[in-house]
Amino acid sequence: MYRILAFLALVSALLAEGNFRLFLKDGTHHLVREYSVQGDRVRYYSVERSDWEEIPAELVDLKRTEKIRQERAAEEKDRRAADQAEETAEREIRKEIERIPVEPGVYLPDGEKITALTASEMKVTTSKGRKVLQVLAPIPIIPGKGTVEVDGERSKTILPMDRPEFFVRVGEELRFSIVRMKPKKGARIVENLQIIPVANETIEERDEVPVFRHQVAPDLFKLWPQSPLEPGEYAVIVFREGKVELQVFDFARR
Numbered sequence: 681m682y683r684i685l686a687f688l689a690l691v692s693a694l695l696a697e698g699n700f701r702l703f704l705k706d707g708t709h710h711l712v713r714e715y716s717v718q719g720d721r722v723r724y725y726s727v728e729r730s731d732w733e734e735i736p737a738e739l740v741d742l743k744r745t746e747k748i749r750q751e752r753a754a755e756e757k758d759r760r761a762a763d764q765a766e767e768t769a770e771r772e773i774r775k776e777i778e779r780i781p782v783e784p785g786v787y788l789p790d791g792e793k794i795t796a797l798t799a800s801e802m803k804v805t806t807s808k809g810r811k812v813l814q815v816l817a818p819i820p821i822i823p824g825k826g827t828v829e830v831d832g833e834r835s836k837t838i839l840p841m842d843r844p845e846f847f848v849r850v851g852e853e854l855r856f857s858i859v860r861m862k863p864k865k866g867a868r869i870v871e872n873l874q875i876i877p878v879a880n881e882t883i884e885e886r887d888e889v890p891v892f893r894h895q896v897a898p899d900l901f902k903l904w905p906q907s908p909l910e911p912g913e914y915a916v917i918v919f920r921e922g923k924v925e926l927q928v929f930d931f932a933r934r
Contacts, residue, residue, distance in 0.1 A: 699727050700749050703741040710735075717742070777896055780847050784899075786856075786916045786929040787847040788839075797837065797846075797916065797929040800830040802870065804924075826873040828924070833863055835913055835932040842908035842933060846916055848901045855921050858889040858905060861913040861930070868913050870928050882924050889914070909933045 701709040702724055710733075715724035722740045726733050779794050780787050786797045806826035848856045861868040871886035890906040903916065911933050919926035 700752065701745065703744045703748070704735075704739055705741045706739070773896055776847075777900060780849065780900060782849070784849050784851065786918070787849070788844065789847065797931070799927045800915070800930050802926070802928055803829050803831070803867075804873070805829055806873075806875075824875060826875060827864075828870040828873065828926070828928075829864065829867040830861075830870060830915075830928055830930055831867055833866060833868065835868075835930040837931040838934050839931050840934070843905055844909075844931070844933075845902060845904040847896075848903050848916065848918065849899055850901070850918055851899065853920065854918055856893075856901070856903060856916065856918045857886075858891050858903065859915055859917055860887040860889055861915055862887070863913060868930070870915060870917065870926075873924065884924060886917075 699711055699713055702712045702715055702722070703709045710724065711727040712724040713727055715722055717723075717737055718734075720737050721734045722737050722742075723732060723734050725731070776789060779789070781794075781796065785799075788795045788797060804826055806824055850856055859870060861870055863869075871884050874883040874885070876882070889909070892902075892904055892906055894902040896902055913930065913932050915928045915930040917926050917928055
């Protein structure tokens with residue numbers, strides 16, 4: 681029964697799209713499906729009465745009828761083109777989503793190829809020394825300032841495009857962004873830390889790039905910079921808000 685009602689509703693909608701107003705010179709109109717001028721008469725199919733009728737041509741405002749009809753046709757054409765473009769874009773996104781692995785991570789599409797970026801090993805450097813940072817595990821609270829770093833002055837992942845698009849698959853409690861890394865001898869700084877043990881607080885300072893985020897599935901997002909990236913060292917970071925718990929997926933723009 682539901683399918684029959686849905687079909688009838690669709691048919692009614694399609695039929696309604698072809699209806700238009702036949703305007704009369706007294707300001708009224710008839711809702712018609714089509715019409716033709718035959719001598720001094722206008723013959724039209726009345727939608728209201730589902731039958732053919734005639735009216736003297738001198739009573740019909742043909743100029744207004746055709747003007748509004750053409751405007752509506754142009755609007756309808758633009759709407760259908762926009763709908764078709766949206767459907768095409770959605771199909772392409774669905775195809776792309778199906779190619780993204782189900783495991784959490786950061787993925788870079790390049791044509792038919794999907795590359796999974798590798799999380800870098802991070803280290804926390806403070807006045808007390810250097811310590812390897814476990815993936816998505818909080819750092820020990822050490823008073824003073826520090827930095828989160830990755831080894832090496834240059835990333836092995838070099839991207840030729842200036843506005844790369846990434847897919848990020850994460851859990852609900854995690855956040856993600858793109859940061860610009862600061863060079864340091866033998867390393868790159870992901871973020872600066874100010875650790876306040878009395879307040880049990882760690883202030884994280886990072887150079888975030890303005891980005892667009894678009895959710896394409898419950899746990900899958902598309903991420904890309906708002907403006908072209910200048911040459912330099914960057915990273916997609918996945919982190920827990922308010923904690924020094926993060927993953928770093930570094931790349932370079934040459």
